Amino acid sequence: MLSTSGLDATFAALADPTRRAILARLLEGEASVLELAEPFAMSQPAVSKHLKVLENAGLITRGRDAQRRPCRIEVEPLSQVNHWLDRYRTLWEAKFQRLDTLLEELKDEEKAMKAEGGNEA
Amino acid sequence: MLSTSGLDATFAALADPTRRAILARLLEGEASVLELAEPFAMSQPAVSKHLKVLENAGLITRGRDAQRRPCRIEVEPLSQVNHWLDRYRTLWEAKFQRLDTLLEELKDEEKAMKAEGGNEA
């Protein structure tokens, strides 16, 4: 594991669909290991391992409720991903801007065409 | 590699610091493989492999300029990561909101303290 920057661990943890599904589930509230394991066609230890990966990345923390170890989502690493994305944000905003402009132009063209057609009929 | 959802490939690609550094470099404009390799203490084939991972994730595309294969950043996968984050965005916004409130309260307390001290002197 040995992750240099926290982002290494965070992105690696998020690269697995099982782990992303677990995070999505935790958005609805705390859940035990068995509850989290239920939707998946894999053994309980496998899920425990996924949870450890998420925990090591700081994406979840675990409490104690009798035998259960309820997991809860932690937001900090996700916030860091969001912050990392900032550098690139202008890129897709520019793209959407260009797309908007293009659509605007198409609409204008269509309008012009209709007007022309109407006159000629 | 074999990535189900595009996010699998994207997050996996972003999990490596070398690859994130390459993307950051490409933010300044197109670059050849050798130019991209230059800052790193690793062989040219190693960098070529990283580029292939980025390319497979759709994070870069490559053109042709004589022998050079200039790489350029592609924004779509990053935009998808941003979109994926939307689900979680409220979480850290709520956290920052709580922090703001707390700081506000602290400031008020401080003000009250000063006022009290002034009256008693």
Added chain:
DNA sequence: CATTTATATAACCTTTTAGTTTTATAACTT
């Protein structure tokens, strides 16, 4: 056409990842 320059591919090695089954631990229940 031989050489150089830029990049990709092949073959290999080591470490990590993601899963398995089996076993241990921890806490509650009877």
Added chain:
DNA sequence: AAGTTATAAAACTAAAAGGTTATATAAATG
């Protein structure tokens, strides 16, 4: 104290990741 429930740890396996060196390809240049 014995049994049950929830979770973790151990030992193993197969595949993938990330690197290496050596070699091949593609395009320009002398």
